Amino acid sequence: MTRAEINRIKRRITDILNLHAHVSPSRTRGLLKVKDLIGKLYEAEVLAKIIENLVTLEGLQVTLIGRGKLVLKQKGGPINRAFPYFKVWRNGQLFAELFTDIYFNTLSSALRLPGPPQYGDYHELDIALLLPNIADKPERDEIMIAVECKNTAVKKNLIRELLGFRRELSVIPEQLVPTAFSSWPATHINAYPSSVHMLYINSNHNLSNYTANCEVFGIMLIYHRM
Secondary structure, three states: OOHHHHHHHHHHHHHHHHHHHOOOHHHHOOOOOHHHOOHHHHHHHHHHHHHHHHHHOOOOEEEEEOOOOOOOOOOOEOOOOOOOEEEEEEOOEEEEEEEEEEEEEOHHHHHOOOOOOOHHHEEEEEEEEEOOOOOOOOOHHHEEEEEEEEOOOOOHHHHHHHHHHHHHHOEOOOOOEEOOOOOOOOOEEOOEOOOEEEEEEOOOOOHHHOHHHHHHOOEEEEEOOO
């Protein structure tokens, strides 16, 4: 990817955040460092698109929290409000908070016998819309949208990984479960707790081969070209 293409994508991200989250262009100049590209640039692009959809399709309001330039968190971990994040409002009431690179506590860790913490007790979400005022690592029922971003083509091993990831977020209920949303991204989902699990991917090659299978488990595959 050329420098001109990178700058074009950054300008598009800046324009979306300015329009839908009232983030001034001056605050996005340090959005990402060159060494963090290209995967993190795609994550930032998806973040901007999600904010746009929350505003235009779901009718919510989004506000950036944190002073200074918007520099996204670059490494997974528990919630750290020292990094910029977004508050999401519905009719003047705090509805959710939007973070990047957040660990969550897994279903397997909740079901296994008590014991010392294990490395597999948590997994990372590239982008997470959470219930408000959560600290540390969210539990599964505190996650409203779980997003993974892949700047690549879909392959079967990625789908296997995605299905396993979903298993750590929820179980399959007897019937569709209502989500917290009235329109976007889904009003009902085949998962309990009813988080909306989304894979944004930068290629539609072979994507249709897996869409129906993933929908059975409440996973949405979304082609989004950077």
